[in-house]
Amino acid sequence: MTAARTLATAPAASILPEHVRTAFGVRETSPRPVVWAGQRAWQCGEVLLRPVSDHVVAAWSATVLENLEVDGVRLARPVRSSDGRWVVGGWAASRHVPGVPEPRHDEVVAASLRLHAATATVLRPRLLDDRDDLLSRSAAAAFGERRLDLHPETGGRLFAELAAHRRTIRLTPQVVHGELFGAMLFDPTGRPAVLDLVPFWRPAEWAAAVVVVDAVAWGGADEELVERWSELPEWPQSLLRAVLYRLALHAQHPDATAESLAGIERVASLVSRRL
Secondary structure, three states: OOOOEEOOOOOHHHOOOHHHHHHOOOOOOOOEEEEEOOEEEEEEOOEEEEEOOOHHHHHHHHHHHHHOOOOOOEEOOEEOOOOOOOEEOOEEEEEOOOOEOOOOHHHHHHHHHHHHHHHHHOOOOHHHOOOOOHHHHHHHHHOOOOOOOOOHHHOHHHHHHHHOOOOOOOOOOEEEEOOOOOOEEEOOOOOEEEOOOOEEEEOHHHHHHHHHHHHHHHOOOOOOHHHHOOOOOOHHHHHHHHHHHHHHHHHHOOOOOHHHHHHHHHHHHHHHOOO
16 A cells, blocks of 8 residues: 555646656656645656646755665655656656555654754755745744744744743754655555655754654644653754744644644643743
């Protein structure tokens, strides 16, 4: 079984153009619509084609993943088009990587650390210089680099309360994947796989803390997950910034709900005891 689950019907917006199939060399292969770790995609044999919202990020991610080697972690290797491009008409391609999302929370954290040991030498991408989206704004607010007007009822009040406990941390920023929760697949032997990179210039400990916060808030992880990774440097403050990140994002997100906020509040109470 794989994470590519056949859809009953494909959304009209995700119809795979023939010229994209031709560009990636799969015109003669019958495509089937799938969901690949939560992403809409089309499987064409061993190649998966998926629409991408940010062409620049998709091309950068492919460039890094093309030659990256991560101990114990499989990578979805990107596929170039016939003319060498990573993105054609808003579509990117990669090799199909078998696996399914599983609640192996500690293993996701461990794989995150291995991934970021490998990306520690990746240069800071220039695409981050002018980035101004929900994710980047929320991370900047979490680290005290930007002030946001957050609605009190959707997370702003708790953000202000917790931000008062923020202290200086001495961790080295690097390229990290800041959205790994739910985006990692496991094959039947338990080997993890990473599909792409969502780039941030933040400490690896923070990226690990985001996984922990998400897993406890929404993934059904036991509360002890917070403590099991406490040997990581600056762990309480990394956790705090992870919670602040999620609160800032939640307070700005159009799909925010009382139920999703309750999850963050639950993990925030655990983190606040450690400050």
